[in-house]
Amino acid sequence: MAVIREMTTTAFRLKDEMLGRVYVYRAGEALAAAWQRAGKRQRRPGTGAQLPFRSLVTALRIHASDFVVMQRRINDGDCWIIARRPLDMEWLHGLLQVWEMTVLGDETPGRVSRYLADLHESSLELASLVERRAGRPPRISGAWVWEVARWEMAKRLAARPLEVEGRTIPLRLDSEARLLTWDTIVPNDETVPGRAMHVIDSRIMTLPGVEAPILGLSSRLSRLTDRWFRPHHVWVDLGREAPVLQAEVAMCKRGETWQAEWREHAVSLLKKVSLAPLPELGDRPSSTGPVRAPYSRPQSTLSVGKGVGPWFHEAVARHAYGCLESGVSPIVLERVGKRRFPTRDRLAKRHPVGWRVLDKTESPQVRLCLLYATDAMRHRLLQRLSALLLQQTPGAQPLQVLERLHSLDDGQWCRLGPLEIVFLSPRGAPEQLLKATEPAGLSAWLDGWWSSLISEADTPMAFLVETPGASERDGIAASEDPKPLLRTLLAKRGAVSQFIAADSLSKAGPHGKGRSSGEDHAGHHALIDLLRSAGCFLRAFPAHGVDVGTLLVGIHTLAVSPGKQARAGYRTNLVACVAGTTEAYGYLPKGGWEVLGKATAGYMLSEPWPDKATAAASIRRAVEQLRVRHPGAGMVLFFDAVGNRRLFSCLADVGNGHPDPWMVEGNTAVVRVRSAFEELPRVAGQGSWQEQTLPATSSAFRPMTITDSEGQGATYLVSGSAVQERNQSARKMSRFTATGAALAEDWHSLGVTEFWVMGTGAHEADAILGESLALCRGAPTWPRTLRWPAPLHLARAVVDDHPARSS
Helix, strand or coil: CCCCEEEEEEECCCCHHHHHHEEEEEEEEHHHHHHHHHHHHHHCCCCCCCCHHHHHHHHHHHHHHCEEEEEEEEECEEEEECCCCCHHHHHHHHHHHHHHHHHCCCCCCCHHEEEEEEEEEEEEEHHHHHHEECCEEECCCCHHHHHHHHHHHHHHCCCCCEEEEEEEEECCCECCCCECCCCCCCCCHHHCCCCCCCCCEEEEEEECCCCCEEEEEEEEEEEEEEECCCCCEEEECCCCCCCEEEEEEEEEEEEEEEEEECCCCHHHHHCCCCEEEEEEECCCCCCCEEEECCCCCCCCCCCCCCCCCHHHHHHHHHHHHHHHCCCEEEEEEEECCCHHCCHHHHHHHHHHCCCCCCCCCCCCCCCEEEEEECCHHHHHHHHHHHHHHHCCCCCCCCHHHHHHHCCCCCCCCCCEEEEEEEEECCCCHHHHHHHHHHHHHHHHHHHHHHHCCCCCCCCCCEEEEECCCHHHHHHCCCHHHHHHHHHHHHHHEEEEEEEEHHHHHHCCCCCCCCCCCCHHHHHHHHHHHHHHCCCCCCCCCCCCCCCCCCEEEEEEEEEEEEEEEEEEEEEEEEEEEEECCCCCCEEECCCCCEHHHHHHHHHHCCEEEHHHHHHHHHHHHHHHHHHHHHHCCCCEEEEHHHCCCCCCCCCCCCCCCCHHHHHCCCCCEEEEEECHHHCCCCCEEEECCCCCCEEEECCCCCCEECCCCCCCCCCEEEEHHHHHHHHHHCCCCCCCCHHHHHHHHCCCCEEEEEEEEEEEECCHHHHHHHHHHHHHCCCCCCCCCCCHHHHHHHHHHHHHHHHHHHC
16 A cells, blocks of 8 residues: 555635735715614614624625625724625615615615715725735734635636536535535435535635645535425525525414524515515425525434545545646645654553553442433443443453343442442433423432432542433423433532433434444443543553653633523633543632542533633633642643634734743643634645545544645644544545445545644653644544544533533
């Protein structure tokens, strides 16, 4: 097998002249005053004076078939409208009048439209708003600048058909600058449920060490439904000359029936200005009709699996390479020498997988409680637990383990390896676990049997709980959903929890679906996640590039939107792992650093920080407390880029490239980690552009760097997944030629994680990079790889488990 030294991607450096020109419309004093008066008149108590102009923007984009935004700033000056094409003032005047009557509710128009003559047009080159920096990513004066460039690139790509496996596939632009294979649906059989359409998202991104803005293309599969069920949005065909409209819809009850209705004013505007014949929603959407609705939650039994596959990514990359101007510089990844990271065999020898055999005098690491409602779930959990114990306990006697587990009665504790195990199904379990319930009743039910679990030893408790399946949960209100309620109630009692639904057992769908290997993957993952929550790990955190005892700290931040179950703010979480050991700690704002199991339970009861300053201060305080607790210990801080750059500007691409002074105090290294696929190059092919089409179909673990970067660049870890290894059909074809079981398989693409070493402490940069890669190479809870370094993976997982996230 040939060694892969280079990989092409769907990302391309852009030259200044490719960014295009914009037309800027500034409001004079009269128009600006009229707009402000309209906003104050429209304002509801407790809200700002912002007018609902989103529908105006959508209608303008459809009319212009191009980019339009409103209410933006250029060099500290207000702009009313920015567009890539000159606007038709007569048409804009008519549209404003319709908007005033339809959206603002005016009986007669003119509140804003009569001042339209006070609108002043100018134009400028977009490149003048991009600040180029030597050896660093560019800066822009507003996010809309990249939106303009994105539309420019999308228009170029839509001008030519896409070539895939000898097929010519036209591309349609939608109102959000996405490219759709509108006329080519897979499979080519109208009787098949869940047919799918390819969607190509374009975005402009920046990367460390690359001076130019970068066009990134990422493709996905949108599976289309033939019935109205919780739709979020639909695509509407307005004719070949206009972009496909993306509009929101909602289900409304009219009499005794539910009907799909338009949810946004843009549709009403488009109808009244007679821009194009707008189709009605009708009784049912269609995968080939003018109104198409993607599944909001695709079923597991659809005839088309998830993912477009590597052949499509390679086709998109070559399509873009041909459509863009000659001399465009694509992003190519080249292999990093093996000296920087450990091989799988070497890591396994230094840190073997498997629980440490405990002496009988030692307390168990975790008290594992399996709380079930049905006999089928008890049998399922018994099988998965038996398999896990036999695989991961050195020297285990299979017959003895199986005999002890299978002879267990409910309520009887059994000590096996580091675990103390009990099965529980208290009276009333089916009603409390599988149906809508009230918090007070559920708490009283727990109190009725909780005392039987209390022990004198302060051993962490972990619950694996049976919950209703997806179809049953659809009919349960969030306030009565037993899953988030139980997680909160158990956390108040100091226990961590994970959940498993009966319908999560792997089942074969149409054509065998390609997924039913007979293994209970959901059950296995639920057990592993539970042990991770409790801080019970199968292997030590590697000390590859650092000394044993070094603190490896994962720092994750999530911006929280206001909702029924959570207030707006920022959720932060820190997990510290000790290199060379299985010790891990979590941070509680009101309790400081605790062992991970206790910290995880406490975190389930936490509220988000109200603002950026408070959230940033909490992270700094946690790091400083850790330094006091472990004086003289080395430390590596792993920051999740996407969330933490909101709090610390130095972590953004547009920053100065240097961490804040408090981050690097003492012997502390700083690594920024990013794995958001929309912000990173998507791997497409193997070898060079001059060679024949050869998709990058697999890669177990491959660190790479960008060729020809102008400054200090990052390292990119390219890795596959278990699903990718299992489903081989994606390596042979695209969705357009796949049939039967191959079409039904899920096709995962190669993942990419970016590591940017911003500070090294007392170590060499290669040593810190090697440690970062080792923490991905050896997962602490299963014998595979991770997309994130283990400490950051653990910190993210705790945030994702929060009841406000799972409800």
